[in-house]
Amino acid sequence: MLTSPPSFSDIKRAHQRIAQYIIETPVMTSKNIDEIAGCHIYFKCENFQKVGAFKMRGAANAIFSYRPEERVNGFACHSSGNHGQAVALAAKLAGSKAFVVMPKNATKVKVEAVKGYDAEVIFCEPNDQSRSQACQDVVDRTGAILIHPFDNYNIIAGQATAAKELIEETDDLDCIIAPVGGGGLAAGTSLIAHYLDPNMEVYLGEPEEVDDCYQSLKAGKIIPNKSSDTIADGLKTTIGQKNFDILKEHVKEVFTVSEQEIVDAMKLIWERMKIVIEPSCAVPFAAILKNPEAFKDKRVGVILTGGNVDLTKLPF
Amino acid sequence: MLTSPPSFSDIKRAHQRIAQYIIETPVMTSKNIDEIAGCHIYFKCENFQKVGAFKMRGAANAIFSYRPEERVNGFACHSSGNHGQAVALAAKLAGSKAFVVMPKNATKVKVEAVKGYDAEVIFCEPNDQSRSQACQDVVDRTGAILIHPFDNYNIIAGQATAAKELIEETDDLDCIIAPVGGGGLAAGTSLIAHYLDPNMEVYLGEPEEVDDCYQSLKAGKIIPNKSSDTIADGLKTTIGQKNFDILKEHVKEVFTVSEQEIVDAMKLIWERMKIVIEPSCAVPFAAILKNPEAFKDKRVGVILTGGNVDLTKLPF
Numbered sequence: 001m002l003t004s005p006p007s008f009s010d011i012k013r014a015h016q017r018i019a020q021y022i023i024e025t026p027v028m029t030s031k032n033i034d035e036i037a038g039c040h041i042y043f044k045c046e047n048f049q050k051v052g053a054f055k056m057r058g059a060a061n062a063i064f065s066y067r068p069e070e071r072v073n074g075f076a077c078h079s080s081g082n083h084g085q086a087v088a089l090a091a092k093l094a095g096s097k098a099f100v101v102m103p104k105n106a107t108k109v110k111v112e113a114v115k116g117y118d119a120e121v122i123f124c125e126p127n128d129q130s131r132s133q134a135c136q137d138v139v140d141r142t143g144a145i146l147i148h149p150f151d152n153y154n155i156i157a158g159q160a161t162a163a164k165e166l167i168e169e170t171d172d173l174d175c176i177i178a179p180v181g182g183g184g185l186a187a188g189t190s191l192i193a194h195y196l197d198p199n200m201e202v203y204l205g206e207p208e209e210v211d212d213c214y215q216s217l218k219a220g221k222i223i224p225n226k227s228s229d230t231i232a233d234g235l236k237t238t239i240g241q242k243n244f245d246i247l248k249e250h251v252k253e254v255f256t257v258s259e260q261e262i263v264d265a266m267k268l269i270w271e272r273m274k275i276v277i278e279p280s281c282a283v284p285f286a287a288i289l290k291n292p293e294a295f296k297d298k299r300v301g302v303i304l305t306g307g308n309v310d311l312t313k314l315p316f
Numbered sequence: 317m318l319t320s321p322p323s324f325s326d327i328k329r330a331h332q333r334i335a336q337y338i339i340e341t342p343v344m345t346s347k348n349i350d351e352i353a354g355c356h357i358y359f360k361c362e363n364f365q366k367v368g369a370f371k372m373r374g375a376a377n378a379i380f381s382y383r384p385e386e387r388v389n390g391f392a393c394h395s396s397g398n399h400g401q402a403v404a405l406a407a408k409l410a411g412s413k414a415f416v417v418m419p420k421n422a423t424k425v426k427v428e429a430v431k432g433y434d435a436e437v438i439f440c441e442p443n444d445q446s447r448s449q450a451c452q453d454v455v456d457r458t459g460a461i462l463i464h465p466f467d468n469y470n471i472i473a474g475q476a477t478a479a480k481e482l483i484e485e486t487d488d489l490d491c492i493i494a495p496v497g498g499g500g501l502a503a504g505t506s507l508i509a510h511y512l513d514p515n516m517e518v519y520l521g522e523p524e525e526v527d528d529c530y531q532s533l534k535a536g537k538i539i540p541n542k543s544s545d546t547i548a549d550g551l552k553t554t555i556g557q558k559n560f561d562i563l564k565e566h567v568k569e570v571f572t573v574s575e576q577e578i579v580d581a582m583k584l585i586w587e588r589m590k591i592v593i594e595p596s597c598a599v600p601f602a603a604i605l606k607n608p609e610a611f612k613d614k615r616v617g618v619i620l621t622g623g624n625v626d627l628t629k630l631p632f
Contacts, residue, residue: 026342047590048589048590052590267627270592270627271592271627273364274363274364274368274591274592274593274623275590275591275592276586276587276590276591276592277590307590311583311586311587311630311632312632314627314630316627316628
């Protein structure tokens with residue numbers, strides 16, 4: 001397992017390791033969107049990824065980085081969202097068992113999705129203490145290996161492969177922008193952009209309501225989120241230490257956006273591009289629309305992180 | 317202009333004629349959907365087509381089939397939906413003017429879309445008589461050529477190119493299924509399937525509420541719709557005579573589905589495939605789900621006709 005930030009070789013190896021377990025998702029463009037945004041946007045469609053989100057890349061890399069004899073007791077994680085599904089599916093593909101700790105109030109559809117990949121679901125109270133205790137209990141009971149959703153170099157190397165495909169396929173991007181929550185995708189994206197093209201600018205998009213990354217990079221230390229009140233449910237988490245240390249080296253700027261800006265950007269992509277994306281990945285696009293001068297006429301890569309939304313509870 | 321059902325050569329020429337004005341849309345598959353349906357489905361994604369629907373193919377073929385000197389007075393049509401946008405854009409690309417008759421109660425977003433392609437919008441009362449009169453008036457006033465949305469062999473040849481791409485790309489389909497409204501797409505699909513593979517079965521999907529095609533093929537003559545009460549707003553029209561004459565030669569069966577079956581099928585595609593499709597093109601997929609024995613283990617081509625929906629008025 002990696003014990004330092006992934007090198008270029010680490011990311012290339014991760015990509016080879018997971019290639020057969022992931023989808024090489026398409027890159028989409030839209031003249032209409034480009035006209036509105038005033039730049040040329042290349043959308044990496046991880047909404048079409050297995051389990052409906054880029055999280056499959058990191059989970060597959062983390063799990064397949066263990067040798068078969070290390071996988072016998074299975075893998076554990078806590079997640080109310082995409083990471084749980086990704087660990088469940090990756091473990092199943094590896095012939096291992098998955099144990100997913102989920103809050104009692106997780107939606108039925110998410111619980112069923114995890115169970116659909118043959119994982120065991122362990123319910124906890126919806127707070128940090130109960131969640132940590134439940135994880136510890138399951139590890140003690142089963143000997144499973146805990147897979148952290150973002151503060152883990154193998155996860156970061158796996159998530160980096162989305163931007164790797166995007167950059168390699170589109171060629172000559174001026175900049176790339178990803179959303180930031182815990183920072184697994186953000187750290188992986190910023191590293192691979194740096195390795196493939198040191199001149200490429202890396203931006204992040206973050207909801208104003210949970211702007212820990214913006215605040216942390218300004219302060220030079222991690223400033224935890226005080227709120228979790230955002231529609232971008234994948235971005236509520238405070239960034240991890242490993243992630244922060246990478247981001248402070250490689251990120252040019254974090255743009256924050258309001259809740260209304262996220263909803264408007266999400267609706268625009270659904271309407272004009274005819275694809276279903278989750279609120280979290282509307283955040284970078286909202287940041288582009290809000291800061292046209294920063295992106296004017298540039299070739300911009302955007303990671304659309306996933307498409308798992310509750311269609312009965314849309315914000316428009 | 318074609319005066320008899322398009323031959324194979326006519327459709328090939330139509331395809332060459334419109335190639336530079338349309339998008340060669342992707343064919344998508346989903347293991348998850350295949351498991352649910354019990355067959356192998358190849359979805360032709362015309363929701364990603366220009367103007368968000370296959371109608372661009374027919375309109376472009378009809379308009380570019382006229383010589384430049386014939387295009388000087390422009391083109392007229394009546395449409396509350398995708399055909400109006402398609403004629404507006406195709407006329408613009410041809411350097412001509414478009415006149416689109418729309419009912420007064422058409423949604424603002426559809427009116428704006430047509431105007432966005434520089435077309436002149438003429439409003440009429442929302443009934444057949446007022447619509448016909450408005451079309452006649454505009455033709456008398458401007459000398460524009462009226463482009464019928466489906467009962468027109470050049471339109472049929474253009475719509476056939478969607479299935480042509482699907483069949484040529486996927487190879488070895490056992491059958492193909494399209495929705496049927498006025499019958500432009502249905503007739504084009506059934507013709508090209510017959511030309512490319514005479515053994516390929518052609519099915520149609522139709523809402524129970526507007527089952528004129530089902531009734532007409534059974535009766536051997538056109539039986540107009542008595543109702544227009546369906547969520548599949550692209551399929552409310554009664555089939556045209558030219559369309560009917562083609563369909564009765566080449567269609568194996570019309571499957572009808574209920575409104576709830578349409579909504580359920582639409583939701584399933586949004587959820588599992590992460591794409592936005594309009595209710596009309598959920599109809600063939602609903603037909604597959606309702607008749608699993610007819611499609612069991614087959615390789616099935618499905619035309620997803622478009623993605624123009626009002627996101628603020630979803631049925632789920």
